Amino acid sequence: xxxxxxxxxxxxxxxxxxxxxxxxxxxxxxxxxxxxxxxxxxxxxxxxxxxxxxxxxxxxxxxxxxxxxxxxxxxxxxxxxxxxxxxxxxxxxxxxxxxxxxxxxxxxxxxxxxxxxxxxxxxxxxxxxxxxxxxxxxxxxxxxxxxxxxxxxxxxxxxxxxxxxxxxxxxxxxxxxxxxxxxxxxxxxxxxxxxxxxxxxxxxxxxxxxxxxxxxxxxxxxxxxxxxxxxxxxxxxxxxxxxxxxxxxxxxxxxxxxxxxxxxxxxxxxxxxxxxxxxxxxxxxxxxxxxxxxxxxxxxxxxxxxxxxxxxxxxxxxxxxxxxxxxxxxxxxxxxxxxxxxxxxxxxxxxxxxxxxxxxxxxxxxxxxxxxxxxxxxxxxxxxxxxxxxxxxxxxxxxxxxx
Numbered sequence: 001x002x003x004x005x006x007x008x009x010x011x012x013x014x015x016x017x018x019x020x021x022x023x024x025x026x027x028x029x030x031x032x033x034x035x036x037x038x039x040x041x042x043x044x045x046x047x048x049x050x051x052x053x054x055x056x057x058x059x060x061x062x063x064x065x066x067x068x069x070x071x072x073x074x075x076x077x078x079x080x081x082x083x084x085x086x087x088x089x090x091x092x093x094x095x096x097x098x099x100x101x102x103x104x105x106x107x108x109x110x111x112x113x114x115x116x117x118x119x120x121x122x123x124x125x126x127x128x129x130x131x132x133x134x135x136x137x138x139x140x141x142x143x144x145x146x147x148x149x150x151x152x153x154x155x156x157x158x159x160x161x162x163x164x165x166x167x168x169x170x171x172x173x174x175x176x177x178x179x180x181x182x183x184x185x186x187x188x189x190x191x192x193x194x195x196x197x198x199x200x201x202x203x204x205x206x207x208x209x210x211x212x213x214x215x216x217x218x219x220x221x222x223x224x225x226x227x228x229x230x231x232x233x234x235x236x237x238x239x240x241x242x243x244x245x246x247x248x249x250x251x252x253x254x255x256x257x258x259x260x261x262x263x264x265x266x267x268x269x270x271x272x273x274x275x276x277x278x279x280x281x282x283x284x285x286x287x288x289x290x291x292x293x294x295x296x297x298x299x300x301x302x303x304x305x306x307x308x309x310x311x312x313x314x315x316x317x318x319x320x321x322x323x324x325x326x327x328x329x330x331x332x333x334x335x336x337x338x339x340x341x342x343x344x345x346x347x348x349x350x351x352x353x354x355x356x357x358x359x360x361x362x363x364x365x366x367x368x369x370x371x372x373x374x375x376x377x378x379x380x381x382x383x384x385x386x387x388x389x390x391x392x393x394x395x396x397x398x399x400x401x402x403x
Contacts, residue, residue, distance in 0.1 A: 036236035044243045048074060051250050058252045059320055073321035076105050077250055081242035085148040088241055090120035091224040095216050098195065101207055104323035106249060107373060110205035110333045111314050113198040113214050118146070121187040124176035127194075129216035131169035136160060136199040136311050136377060138285060139173065139185050145192030148241035150248025156186035157284050159378075176221070194218070197283060199312045199377065201337045208328055263291035267301050269374075269386040285311075289374040289386060293317075293351055296368060300352040300393045303372075306345065306384040307336050312377040315349065317362055317370055325365040332363050356396040 055061055055070040080103055084096045098114035099105060119125060119141075131137050138159035144152030158173065163183040165171040174180040175194065177187045185194075198214050200206035228234065255264070260272035269291045275284075282288075295301050307313050314335035317325050325332035339347050340359035349360045351372070364370060376383060 035232050037232050037239060040236040040239035040243070044239055044246075047243050047247055048078065051246070054250075054252060069319060069321065073105070073319075073323060074246075074250065076103050076323065077246050078242070079103050080105060081148065081245040084116060085118070085241035085245050086238040088118040088148070088238070089227055090118045090123065091220060092227060093117040093119055093125065093218045093220070095196065095218055099207075101328045105321075107316075107318065107322045108207075108324050109199075109314070109316060109375070110207045110324060110327040111200055111202075111312070111335050113200075113206060113212075115196040115214075115216055116193055117218055118193050119175065119187065119191060119218075120146075121177050121189055121191040124174065124178070124180075124187075124221040125218050126221055127173040127175060127185075127216065127218045129171060129214070131160065131165055131171070132198065132212070132214045133169070133200070134160075134198040134214070135201045136197070136285075138197045138283065139175075140195045140197070140283065141175075141185065141187060141191045142193040142195055143188065143190045146190075147192070147237075148244035148248070149192070150245075151193070154282065154284055155188040155191050158183070158185045159285055174221070175218075201312050201314075201335050203337055205327055205333065205335070259288075261288045261290060263289075266292050266294040266369075267388050267390050269372075269388065271383070271385045273383070283375075283377075285378050287376040287379055287383065289376075289383075291372050292369060293364070293372050294369045295351055295353065295364060295390070297353050298393050300350050300356055300391055300396045302389045302391060302396070303347075303349040303351065304387045304389075305347060307339075307347065308376055308379040308381060308383055310376050310379040312336075312375065313379075314375055315362070316373050316375075317351070317364060318373060319367065319370050322371060322373075325363065325367070325370070330363040330365060331361060332365060334360060334362060350396060352393055352396070354393065356393055358396060 051074050052067070052070060059066070059070070061067050061070060080098070095115040095117045098116045099108035127139070136159065138157060140157045141155030142151035143155050144150070163171060163173055171183060173183040173185055175185045175187055179186070196216060206212060259274040261270055261274055263270040269289045271289070273287055293301055303315070312335070314333055316333040319325065327333055334349060339349070341347055347360065349362060350356055350358055351362045351364060353364050353366055355361055355363075374386070
């Protein structure tokens with residue numbers, strides 16, 4: 001018997017004996033099955049089973065790889081649901097990393113670190129942290145996200161131009177419904193969570209850097225004391241928060257309600273702009289552009305444009321489940337710092353399945369199709385149009401200026 005088996009069996013036997021001695025015979029299995037946590041777990045299981053059928057209908061899944069990608073997306077959402085919502089307690093909030101190289105969802109970004117936590121607008125909180133060298137730091141209150149539900153819009157936001165930080169990058173921010181002196185983030189009615197954004201424009205994308213830490217904690221202004229121990233009701237509530245999160249983020253959305261910056265034309269951006277305040281988990285300081293790509297193995301998509309005067313800009317490739325491709329070992333995104341500009345200051349980016357031998361190549365990881373997503377943060381003036389051209393991979397060097 002190994003250590004784990006010994007400890008598990010010993011603990012189980014000891015606790016079983018204590019329960020029998022203290023409260024008589026344990027409940028029969030039929031009674032346990034009727035418990036609230038049992039029903040909640042069954043609801044989560046049913047929801048997970050239903051996602052695959054929804055993906056089949058929405059994305060017309062055909063190959064084993066397509067089914068595997070869909071299941072992986074479901075499990076990444078489940079992973080975050082458990083991490084962020086199972087033990088969530090707005091009275092005792094804890095920031096959780098939103099996405100990582102091994103947990104991708106909701107349009108993750110290799111050039112950023114995100115945190116999230118549940119809050120209650122009836123309370124006040126204090127955030128303490130450090131800018132940690134970030135190009136941009138912000139805090140966003142999400143509306144409608146109580147109990148793991150999908151955010152319905154944005155409340156108050158606060159970026160690093162709007163709060164004071166010390167010379168060493170440290171700061172404190174009060175988060176409350178009532179105005180507070182100093183750094184203050186307003187909590188609106190209906191607030192359910194706070195999302196933090198820490199963007200970096202570096203040669204190596206920040207999410208690759210396993211050693212980099214963004215120090216950040218949150219606590220209630222008044223000490224709530226210890227929470228109640230787990231109960232059938234509290235565990236059931238936690239499971240249902242996980243289900244709410246997955247259902248809200250994985251169920252299909254109505255394409256007709258997409259903002260103007262979303263293009264449905266393959267390999268072509270709309271070059272239109274729209275407000276982001278009604279989009280859950282969006283960043284109000286960002287201007288977005290999104291379009292699908294379809295690039296065969298012998299093709300390449302050339303994207304031309306100019307970076308605006310802004311705090312941050314990057315282009316990221318996603319699969320159909322808005323998960324980034326493998327940016328840890330491949331070049332599947334590009335920011336301004338990583339871009340080699342043309343002689344006139346413009347850029348030429350190339351999306352292809354294999355290396356065309358020119359600068360600014362974005363690797364599709366062998367995917368024929370996927371999504372392209374731009375972020376331009378706090379841009380000044382109008383954005384230059386993003387122009388695209390699909391060409392043969394063998395001719396890529398002859399397109400535009402020769403590198």
